Amino acid sequence: MSDQTKPRIGVYVCHCGMNIAPKVNVEDVAAHAGTLAHVVVARDYKFMCSNPGQDMIINDIKSLGLNRVVVASCSPRMHEKTFRNAVKSAGLNPYYFQMANVREQVSWVTHDSMDATEKAKALTAAAVSRVFFHQPLSTREVPVIKSMLVVGGGIAGMQSALTCANAGYQVYLVEREPSIGGHMAKFDKTFPTLDCAACIMTPKMVDVLQHPNITLHTYSEVEKVEGFIGNFQVTVKKKPRYVDMEKCTGCGTCMEKCPSKKISSEFNEGLSFRTAIFTPFPQAVPNVPVIDAVNCIVLGKNKKCGACAKFCETKAIDFEQKPEFLTLDVGAIIAATGFQAVNPTHLEPYGYGRFPEVYTSLEFERLNNATGPTSGKMVMKNGQIPERVAIVHCVGSRDVRHKKYCSRVCCMYSMKFAHLLREKTGAEVWEFYIDVRSPGKLYEEFYNRVQEEGVRFVRGRVAEITDMTDDPNDKGRLTVVAESTLTRRTVRLPVDMVILSVGLEPAPGAEDLGRLLGVSRDGDGWFTELHAKLAPVSTPMNGIFLAGCCQGPKDIPDTVAQAMGAAGEAIALLSRGMVTTQAEISHIDPDLCIGCKSCIGACAYSAIGFDEARRVAVVNEALCKGCGSCAATCPSSSASVDHFTDRQIMGELERLV
Amino acid sequence: MNKASKPNPFTSISDIATINACIQCGTCSGSCPLSDQMDHAPRELFALIREGEYDMALKSNTPWFCVSCYACMVRCPKEIPVTDLMYAFKEIITRKRTAPKNQKMPDMYRAFSRIIKAKGRITESYVMALYGVKHPLDALKNIPLAVKMILRKRLEPKALSVSDPESFARLFELTEKSEDKA
Amino acid sequence: MRICFYPGCSYASTAGYKESTEAVCQKLGIELVVIPDWNCCGATVMFGENKLRATALAARHFALTQAMGFEEIVTGCNACYATLGKAARLLNEDAELFIKTKDVLQALGLTLDRIPKIRHLFEILTKAMPDAPSERYRSLSVGAYYGCQLTRPHQFLDKGGYPEILETFLERIGFAVTDHSARTQCCGASHAVIYKDECRNLSARIIREISDKGAQIITTICPLCQFNLDQAQTGDLTPRIPVTYFTQLAGLALGLSATSLGMNKLLVSAEKVISRP
């Protein structure tokens, strides 16, 4: 139906049983509507949404040649779809329809019957005035590329990748470090069941490597993301490893021969050394070393060495490697970039960095790990076993000066440490906590177990850690100062070792990835989910999903569950095969556009580009959400949102007052 | 007004609402050099006020043991201006005259304040003398120290004063709150 | 260089803070222009009595400074520094308080239009002192004690708990410094005077820590800190270690005599320690 056809409008006023009718004089409203310009028919009926009600509309469209329909009934959030379908089934474009909400906004909220009727008349007249300007709109179906990208190879990313791969889809897993595994690979035991992290993790890492549907890109980073739901083009940069992955057998000779041996090990949190050519840990996947170009004698210092190359039997060392760029076409993206532990150096009263026996929780994880710097012995820097250890909760968390949120995992891992310390060393363990938070399956039970093991719990946030001692016998030990709030006394406890239970913050680089993906971050830097309760793994960017700690602090069970949830959403999208584009999107009239680019700045979705040749802004229909920020910003009135055009809104306005 | 609650005497304090954020973590008391002398930890004082136990709060010695070292304030994880609140509590307690009877600091403050009012400047020995009228034992304890000071010519024989001490009486008068006069 | 100087009530009766400040400033060509007819800043007392009065007492100096044509007030006392600073901050933030204060001062015949910057004498001397004027004290280990109110509540000069500016300064002008953990631990301040027993352990802990870590001499930056640490060294509670002002050490570095720096007024004599190296 063309725009020029003379509008013939039908108006239908619903009684909604007793919900609208007695309060609003529906006959009066219908009669009033009948007097309005272009209205061909105006009726009232008991239930417009019932089948007879819908049939009445359909018949009128056919028999009276209506080309616009207004229904005055309930909220459009309730039945707009119902009536659009009715209009569509009569052969009319479903957008030639407008609703007036005379139930939620009139009959249910107005005392006086006269007032209610007057308001209902005004709302109906406004809808008639608006529908006059309606235009036919359509949606499009676009095919979805049946592969996906997972960014981040920790437990979240691995789980998402495996679930999608098992569903039969091609998965690209991109990890920035030389090996997948993430933080979990650093842990020894996991709460509350104390499974060995390596035992449950290593098989998954191997599965990822060997899965026919997973392509693993380690030591790689996402550089660019283009496209839209179902059709993303992602550029990935593979950093040079200087080791040929095809030739390397993972024998490890190169690492033995490397003369640069005093480089602080990132994986061991700086508690041990590694060589310049290295795998971060023995079970690394892939088991192919990388050369750290900064510390390598050949690459970093430009001097003669090449010991690794000399001894490599398969000639896998390649100092000439350059970064490689790959383009991946995917239908969905899962971000699983995780977290980093808060660096407590700036939490001055805790003396981290000043006192050697103050450890972060991640450092302690490594001390406790059989593959760690002490082969799992919980010893102090002097090699002795501590007699008394303090564990300080909420370091950097629940503190408006640092991280205002609860990091959710610290209470539980602190108690895991206490248990392991009791078990391995018999040391006296003191937990300084504000509130013990153990809301998970078997968590409270674990708390009770640790209590029974003789761990001392003091309710009080530690005020400071100092090496000042009152008793000369304690010289060389640390003193933990806190109020024991339950006994109302200041505790000055001499200890041998302090573990700071540091909180979680978003991984470095999350900001950059957020920008590339168009996914916003909350005030604390975590990626924002579409809906906190009902869409926790989706993002406002269609086709991009979240898994694990990049969305907020989480323990392993929650991370794995969310990773599977994100995979589920991605699989649903890929298996649907098609995506429907939205009808209510923005358009920019190239004849009116003055090329000022105001709309480009206003668009929160980077959905507007600029055509340099024509000097006009152009909307990318696939990215536009129809929010109208561009239209409201545009000084030349060239931008408008379909179904919310100036004429439509002003038409409605005119009849309202 | 709700029958169940008594009027809160602390509402005039500008930052008083910040205590609602207190999570009772004890960082303030743990950081306080004299919290062991206090009948209530600073956080407890906040809790008392939140629970409507205003009389207990007004009679607490806690603000009087505050040394103004600000350790609590820079460490409070909820950024409650603890030290500033202690000053504000003292101001209200002084006006309502509810300071504990055996508390020495209010007398010290009074002596200090009276000398400023009279002279504009403080002479430590005069503050001690005035305070000593009420607390002779404390004054006596300081005598050996005073002797050492005299030997080192560090005790002022004459009270320091500004040239126009009357203007300080005037300043005190001008800043008197209407409630104080009643 | 001329600076607008606020001495504070304790200045004259201290163990040589006055003498050393004047001697060092003279040597460095700094003219101390003392605020004429200055009064007590109100210290920690007045804000607990009456906020407006406390602000007005402090702000009287702001008006006097304005009349003198200065933009900054310099003081050597941490309590004065904190109190004047607090009044300045409140006046800058609270327009109503500013108007009330202005009215009070007007009634006393003073005009207040602008709030000066509050600086510590230490800031002035850090800038003015030359690098190691003497090598004589290179092996004299100094434990620097900051007290509370220099770096708290606002950490304008350095970190609140473990500052390092004094150490940097002392090393630069030719002393050895001792790393210790008592830098900003509270000595009990004015409570130490009337709650002697309750506060004794506070000063004792500080003295023990600094001495245990190997310092031969303590240097302070505030009259009350110096007084408390010096007078607490009685009985067998603590080792004996002289407690000086940073201005006295600066004076020694500049080659001035101990007597001219008022060091004869210290309760625990520094004579031996400073003559040894």
Add this chain to the structure above:
Amino acid sequence: MSEYKPKIVALVCNWCTYTAADLAGTSRLSYPAEIRMIRLMCTGMIDQKYILKAFLDGADGVFIGGCHPGDCHYIDGNIKAEKRIGGTRNLLSQFGFEPDRLALQWIGASEGPEFQHNMTAFVERITALGPSQVADRMIL
């Protein structure tokens, strides 16, 4: 005064304030019938000309309701609206009209009672201001 009934247009976003209005309806929270609402997708699409048009058409007050900051369905459309509406208020006062005739409030989807309260208060405010002179006196 009792007979004066102001004309009020409310421009609200689909996701928060319109939903709150629906909730007020289902909860039967009554408010003055003077409120006439237009549903938009986002407050960010509200062009200044819609507001001026409403006044010129005879509205005595214009109420704009959107999502709380941080809750915008379109990331920050509400924040953009806040800036734009601040400008419109300035414009009104420059022309000598009461800027209070234009209000912006954040009303979340679950805040039915807040919606009722805001509507009632706004109608009271506009009633107190009396009939608007904008339509008669403003010449753009």
